[in-house]
Amino acid sequence: MTPSPPSTEQVWELDRAVDDLVRGEAAWAACDRAKRREVLRQVHAATARAAEAWVRAAVAYKRLPEDSPLVGEEWITGPYPVLTSCGALVASIEALEESRSPVDGFSFGRAPGGRVTVRVLPHSVWDQLLLNGFSAEVWMPPGVTEREVRTRAGLAQLRPAETNGVGIVLGAGNITSIPILDVLYELYANNRVVALKLNPVTDGLLDVFGEVLAPLIDLGAVRIVTGGADVGAYLVHHPKVSHVHMTGSAATHDAIVFGTGAEGAARKAAGTPLLDKPVTSELGGVSPTIVIPGDWSEADLRYQAEHVATQKLHNGGYNCVASQVVVISSEWKQKDRFLTLLRQALSDAPVRPAYYPGSDERVNRAVDAYADARRLAGGRVLLTDLDPAEPGPALTTEYFGPVLAVLELPGDCGQFLDLAIHTANERIAGTLGVNLIAHPRTVAMLGGALDEAIAELRYGTVALNAWTGVGYLTATAGWGAFPGHTPDDVQSGIGVVHNALLLDGPERTVVRGPFRPAPRALLHGQPVMSPRPPWFVTHRTAATTGRLLADFAAAPRWTALPKIFASALRG
The missing domain is CATH 3.40.605.10 (Aldehyde Dehydrogenase; Chain A, domain 1)
Structure with a gap:
């Protein structure tokens, strides 16, 4: 209307x-x-x-x-x-x-496909201390040279x-x-x-x-x-x-660009927009989390279950990059234990009001579409037993609320990863962000094949053992959909924002994080000092830590660090 x-x-x-x-x-x-x-x-x-x-x-x-x-x-x-x-x-x-x-002073590197990369995190000594174990690179499109990156940075x-x-x-x-x-x-x-x-x-x-x-x-x-x-x-x-x-949302974009109702649909089909001016957008979509099978400890399973619950429930699930589909191997021997812990993490997360308009209606639509939908504590919904051949609307409809689906695909590590990437690229709506979770031994075993897999994923932000939200929080990274969308097939939007280095036409941001938090990571020989991140929905001192981080960003200083570290560790 x-x-x-x-x-x-x-x-x-x-x-x-x-x-x-x-x-x-x-x-x-x-x-x-x-x-x-x-x-x-x-x-x-x-x-x-x-x-x-x-x-x-x-x-x-x-x-x-x-x-x-x-x-x-x-x-x-x-x-x-x-x-x-x-x-x-x-x-x-x-x-x-x-x-x-x-970009002077930032490190350059190479990625598959002839891509130049700019390492934007860590950059300062503060990054190295406060986000130890996390990194982020901006990947430029294939064929763009380092010289072109340097000379074009600055935009307007x-x-x-x-x-x-x-x-x-x-x-x-x-x-x-x-x-x-x-x-x-x-x-x-x-x-x-x-x-x-x-x-x-x-x-x-x-x-x-x-x-x-x-x-x-x-x-x-x-x-x-x-x-x-x-x-x-x-x-x-x-x-x-x-x-x-x-x-x-993409629906709101289309209403603005083409109009509403049958006339709007006809304009979109004909490629004749109602609005005669350019529109850039950051739209959302159905963000997947791909869990690569491996041999995990009980502590690993529990931590990563809380990690996925955070990817879903941060801000109540009202995030354009909230995870909506967990893609998991049906042949992973620890699948059932992980899903049990995931259900528990979803149920145990702090309850909050459904403040965003239309939330209950969208949740109910998800429940109505799946006979095996499980209502969990706090109004959360878990959709399991999706048919890989006909998975239904969970892969194509952004619920923008506390709804999480589980899609099981066959295959061992390599076979599963190939199929999961194909599914993410071809069957899941949107290109804003995708998460990958893999044990360090699995990462080492895959080697360069994992970088090739990241390059194959058509998403604006790809996060390995981190939530794509870290890319949102990294000021020097670009944030937006994978490039190439058009007004009549907008997916997750057109253009980027944030991008404080003012890079010309970044392709994607690649974020990496620690598989385990400190101090447990140190016990496994990983030099990671970051504890459980304060954006986890299970973080007990997140309010204090968040306030301290904002105060530090207002006035970076050495004397503020002890309080931040102490608060984060207590969480």
């Missing part, structure tokens, strides 16, 4: 906001790199000041108990990534000011005076850093001034976001508006808006 138009008063306010931005574009064009860097520092400082109010507002609309460890999620995915992104963007602009490339900041009009950002309603990060990317990577339209779910953050973005608002480069679908539709079709960026 096409939304009704906004009221006359709303139209006046929206037109005024867009006209402000038309004038603000000239002010933004007049800002040299030094000024833009200073504005980023001001946004960083404003974020630090507003962090407490930011988290309180997020906790309120997600209806979390104020003393819950889950409050840590709001620190780690709210102010924390905005603080780190501001710092990384400042470093990139400083490099350009000094006639250097933003290579020519800051050449602005690109007014853009509209349709903000996300789940992870509260997304709208701010998207605004910063539009301004600094694409040289567009921005009207940020909040998702109604996050209207309680209006004052906080106004404080965080105040330096850009005062400059005339940003305006924030609220309202429903009617406001969004008016803005995206506004004749003075030249570009749209959105976070949401």
